[in-house]
Amino acid sequence: MSISVTSYYKRNGVCARRRKSSVTSMKSVSKSYSSPNNYPLSYGFRGLFLMAVVSYYSRAFYPIEEHNGVNTIFPSKPNADSIFGTLEAYGFISFNGTKITVDAFRWISISVDQLVVLSVAAALTVRYLFFDDKADGFRTVSEESTITTTTTVNTVYMDSGISAGATTAQTLTNNVIGITACAPLSSANITTSAPVPTPSQRRRKMPVNAKEIEILLNRNKLCEAKNNMSDYQDTCSSPDSGISKSRPSSGSVTPITFSIGDHSESDDEVDSEDSGLTMKTENAETQTMSENLNLSRKDETSGRWTGTPRPLEDCITLYHSDDGVKQLSDEEVINLVNAKYIPAYQLEKAVQDLERGVAIRRKLSCMQKDVKGATPDIPYKNYDYTMVQGACCENVIGYIPIPVGIAGPLKMDGKLHYVPMATTEGCLVASTNRGCRAFMPNGVRTRVVHEGMSRAPVVRFPDAMRAAEAMLWLGESENFEEVKQRFDASSRFARLTKIHPRIAGRYLFVRFVAKTGDAMGMNMISKGTEMALQVLQNHFHDMEILALSGNVCTDKKPSAINWLEGRGKSVVSEAIVPANVVENVLKTTTAALVELNIAKNLVGSAAAGSIGGFNAHAANIVTAIYIACGQDPAQNVCSSNCMTIMEPSGVDGRDLFISCTMPSIECGTIGGGTILPPQAACLEMLGVKGANTVNPGENARTFARIVSAAVLAGELSLMSALAAGHLVRSHLKHNRSATLLSAIALEQQAANTKIASGTTIPDSQSHTSTTSSDKVAQSIKSNLAPVSSSATLKPDSAGSGDMIKRSLSSKSSPVITTMEFLSVPDCKQT
Ligand SMILES: CC(C)(COP(=O)([O-])OP(=O)([O-])OC[C@H]1O[C@@H](n2cnc3c(N)ncnc32)[C@H](O)[C@@H]1OP(=O)([O-])[O-])[C@@H](O)C(=O)NCCC(=O)NCCSC(=O)C[C@@](C)(O)CC(=O)[O-]
Numbered sequence: 001m002s003i004s005v006t007s008y009y010k011r012n013g014v015c016a017r018r019r020k021s022s023v024t025s026m027k028s029v030s031k032s033y034s035s036p037n038n039y040p041l042s043y044g045f046r047g048l049f050l051m052a053v054v055s056y057y058s059r060a061f062y063p064i065e066e067h068n069g070v071n072t073i074f075p076s077k078p079n080a081d082s083i084f085g086t087l088e089a090y091g092f093i094s095f096n097g098t099k100i101t102v103d104a105f106r107w108i109s110i111s112v113d114q115l116v117v118l119s120v121a122a123a124l125t126v127r128y129l130f131f132d133d134k135a136d137g138f139r140t141v142s143e144e145s146t147i148t149t150t151t152t153v154n155t156v157y158m159d160s161g162i163s164a165g166a167t168t169a170q171t172l173t174n175n176v177i178g179i180t181a182c183a184p185l186s187s188a189n190i191t192t193s194a195p196v197p198t199p200s201q202r203r204r205k206m207p208v209n210a211k212e213i214e215i216l217l218n219r220n221k222l223c224e225a226k227n228n229m230s231d232y233q234d235t236c237s238s239p240d241s242g243i244s245k246s247r248p249s250s251g252s253v254t255p256i257t258f259s260i261g262d263h264s265e266s267d268d269e270v271d272s273e274d275s276g277l278t279m280k281t282e283n284a285e286t287q288t289m290s291e292n293l294n295l296s297r298k299d300e301t302s303g304r305w306t307g308t309p310r311p312l313e314d315c316i317t318l319y320h321s322d323d324g325v326k327q328l329s330d331e332e333v334i335n336l337v338n339a340k341y342i343p344a345y346q347l348e349k350a351v352q353d354l355e356r357g358v359a360i361r362r363k364l365s366c367m368q369k370d371v372k373g374a375t376p377d378i379p380y381k382n383y384d385y386t387m388v389q390g391a392c393c394e395n396v397i398g399y400i401p402i403p404v405g406i407a408g409p410l411k412m413d414g415k416l417h418y419v420p421m422a423t424t425e426g427c428l429v430a431s432t433n434r435g436c437r438a439f440m441p442n443g444v445r446t447r448v449v450h451e452g453m454s455r456a457p458v459v460r461f462p463d464a465m466r467a468a469e470a471m472l473w474l475g476e477s478e479n480f481e482e483v484k485q486r487f488d489a490s491s492r493f494a495r496l497t498k499i500h501p502r503i504a505g506r507y508l509f510v511r512f513v514a515k516t517g518d519a520m521g522m523n524m525i526s527k528g529t530e531m532a533l534q535v536l537q538n539h540f541h542d543m544e545i546l547a548l549s550g551n552v553c554t555d556k557k558p559s560a561i562n563w564l565e566g567r568g569k570s571v572v573s574e575a576i577v578p579a580n581v582v583e584n585v586l587k588t589t590t591a592a593l594v595e596l597n598i599a600k601n602l603v604g605s606a607a608a609g610s611i612g613g614f615n616a617h618a619a620n621i622v623t624a625i626y627i628a629c630g631q632d633p634a635q636n637v638c639s640s641n642c643m644t645i646m647e648p649s650g651v652d653g654r655d656l657f658i659s660c661t662m663p664s665i666e667c668g669t670i671g672g673g674t675i676l677p678p679q680a681a682c683l684e685m686l687g688v689k690g691a692n693t694v695n696p697g698e699n700a701r702t703f704a705r706i707v708s709a710a711v712l713a714g715e716l717s718l719m720s721a722l723a724a725g726h727l728v729r730s731h732l733k734h735n736r737s738a739t740l741l742s743a744i745a746l747e748q749q750a751a752n753t754k755i756a757s758g759t760t761i762p763d764s765q766s767h768t769s770t771t772s773s774d775k776v777a778q779s780i781k782s783n784l785a786p787v788s789s790s791a792t793l794k795p796d797s798a799g800s801g802d803m804i805k806r807s808l809s810s811k812s813s814p815v816i817t818t819m820e821f822l823s824v825p826d827c828k829q830t
């Protein structure tokens with residue numbers, strides 16, 4: 001039999017010496033008992049007894065004592081020296097330098113006096129196993145202790161958190177008899193100053209001992225947290241929050257020390273290696289324990305425990321048992337988070353239930369002073385979190401519903417599209433819709449003229465000459481091929497098309513440009529760039545890689561390079577709008593639009609020093625479509641680069657030619673947020689969901705063309721509204737809450753009544769309805785473009801009978817509309 005022991009050997013309460021023993025062999029025993037079925041029963045009992053005794057005595061090494069100086073855990077335990085002295089005297093074990101040799105055969109062929117010794121040991125063992133305080137019986141051997149067998153039969157890796165007695169019991173039934181075993185007596189690193197579970201503990205879901213738990217409880221002020229529980233429950237409870245008020249409020253509110261993002265370990269620690277390695281406590285056993293404690297009760301409908309949270313150590317035990325976490329109440333899980341036993345950002349994995357994890361995190365966030373009361377209005381139920389996990393968002397507490405409007409049909413390249421737009425800016429969808437309406441007669445034509453996502457790392461050389469050398473090296477076609485080979489190997493779809501180096505002293509910015517199939521491609525190209533840089537480094541050992549992104553990419557920041565070179569998809573779109581549509585649908589004229597476009601979008605933007613902003617509101621349309629379709633919304637920065645051009649067209653120049661040039665539409669139909677079902681549904685509406693299996697990249701290109709065509713529609717409509725002086729009017733109609741307005745109107749009415757009855761009102765509030773409204777009406781009237789008010793109604797060339805019925809005087813009278821929506825006498829919207 002081979003027993004390896006690494007232990008702190010206690011003598012008189014002080015760690016006296018450390019013994020590491022390795023008993024060389026018990027091959028014969030190992031051999032004959034390798035099968036659990038062929039050993040004699042008496043040997044089995046002896047072996048069992050042997051292990052029980054050794055196991056019990058192993059407590060003599062219990063390392064916590066060396067820190068405490070007092071044996072608080074095992075007050076009645078015999079002195080370790082005396083036990084081992086006795087065992088040595090009887091020849092059961094022998095000391096040889098730093099080794100302890102256990103004579104298994106002597107243990108098996110036992111004499112009468114030896115039996116006396118063993119009986120005493122057995123009595124103590126039985127007492128420990130069955131009559132001691134139950135909780136003590138489950139105390140840890142040590143933080144790091146393990147039991148391993150070195151037999152060919154099997155290997156057991158046991159986490160600590162199980163007492164020697166319990167360990168023994170477990171081991172006996174499986175491994176000990178007839179197999180070579182290593183005793184579970186390893187050194188421990190417990191110090192009173194380090195009560196927080198170590199990374200390895202957490203990885204193994206390792207419980208801490210009572211002492212540590214006590215320290216944790218104090219340190220994290222869990223008592224206060226418990227008091228707070230009812231308070232935040234009250235705060236969080238709302239008809240749809242799903243949080244029950246199970247306990248009355250204690251009234252005592254003390255902020256607790258919890259941080260939602262608080263963590264110190266890698267993402268994998270909670271769900272890691274417990275497969276078969278962690279010793280699980282039986283369900284029935286833990287249940288009995290909970291019942292004995294009689295602190296909580298089981299909610300029959302949810303199957304969870306409610307009421308006063310149970311002690312932390314019981315919760316830990318439950319947490320480690322099969323399905324035990326399902327029995328824990330939310331409050332108990334929160335206690336485990338606060339004790340840093342579960343990282344708050346891994347709640348979903350810890351409770352094995354995505355929605356419950358989110359719900360518990362909401363409760364936690366409610367405990368934060370500043371967010372208290374805010375979360376109930378953020379919905380979280382009935383959402384498919386499976387796609388969010390590990391892909392789209394972390395520390396989830398719910399989702400933000402954004403209204404989705406639809407603009408269209410948008411006639412583009414002979415096809416009709418309905419464009420989903422997620423926005424809270426009233427008027428935007430209406431405006432884009434009007435633009436689409438204006439394109440119906442002739443449609444929009446679009447073309448992708450360039451394609452290539454970019455990533456530009458910054459590297460540094462010892463001097464500028466060396467940087468120049470590298471730059472020239474990259475310019476050689478065979479070197480490009482070498483780099484490309486490495487880059488392309490990183491993906492099935494990413495294909496390097498260009499390397500564009502830019503030098504600045506001894507810095508070199510290597511702008512890698514690649515096609516990325518149907519994906520927007522930032523992850524893909526970053527991966528490829530990392531690989532490609534290795535090639536460069538192989539040739540230039542003195543090259544320092546400062547960062548994978550050196551801002552010449554340029555991602556999510558305004559820059560001239562994207563405007564000039566393009567990024568993502570470069571698209572141009574155009575349309576001809578017949579004169580009658582310009583006048584009837586857009587309520588303006590081609591001449592007014594062309595004039596305004598030059599003044600505003602070209603001269604105005606130039607005067608502002610704009611880069612890529614030669615448009616009215618491309619960003620509005622781009623962002624709304626991006627949010628609806630699961631694009632990275634921050635990429636609206638470059639994607640909105642756009643130059644809008646308007647020119648007179650047709651024989652008499654009364655038709656309008658409009659075009660939008662957008663060199664950097666960064667979009668994709670696969671990856672990122674496109675995988676979320678609602679966002680994917682929006683892409684589906686456009687017929688571009690996911691990867692194009694026949695022609696990879698085609699879906700993303702089509703999507704980019706749709707974005708550009710929708711921008712064209714938005715540009716046309718807003719410019720028309722500006723030319724006609726309708727901007728304010730339309731926004732007051734579509735972009736202001738009627739509920740808010742009527743509330744203000746009621747307030748004002750009450751104030752007016754007071755004036756009429758002679759109540760004095762401060763000057764600032766004493767405007768009369770007539771005066772303010774007149775002011776607004778007058779102001780808007782003065783903004784009217786002459787063409788709009790004098791336009792005559794003509795039949796729509798597209799054949800819309802509805803248009804013929806329209807009358808400018810009734811539809812577009814700014815005074816009437818303004819009066820209608822500016823019922824607030826004190827309106828300052830002038
Ligand atoms: C609001 C409109 C469209 C009214 O325009 P209108 O001509 O008074 O409306 P209409 O009732 O005569 O209808 C014309 C067409 O508009 C559409 N339409 C009309 N109403 C709706 C509606 N409720 N929902 C959906 N579609 C609507 C619809 O297509 C309709 O055709 P129909 O289908 O009836 O044959 C117009 O006045 C307009 O486009 N205003 C401009 C609003 C706008 O573009 N806002 C964008 C935000 S502005 C901003 O944020 C950027 C800025 C301004 O700061 C940038 C800069 O510096 O320039």
Ligand SMILES: NC(=O)C1=CN([C@@H]2O[C@H](COP(=O)(O)OP(=O)(O)OC[C@H]3O[C@@H](n4cnc5c(N)ncnc54)[C@H](OP(=O)(O)O)[C@@H]3O)[C@@H](O)[C@H]2O)C=CC1
Pocket residue numbers: 490491492493494516517518519520521522523524525526555632668670671672673691692693696697
């Ligand atoms: N890392 C960064 O620097 C940045 C990342 N982002 C984020 O990156 C995410 C988007 O990255 P992105 O690379 O677009 O997407 P993904 O990281 O999801 O990569 C796309 C995946 O789809 C696979 N794929 C299957 N079919 C196709 C196809 N037809 N065309 C293209 N790929 C296909 C690719 O295969 P394969 O494995 O063979 O390539 C790849 O695994 C977004 O969440 C965005 O917010 C945004 C900005 C910067």
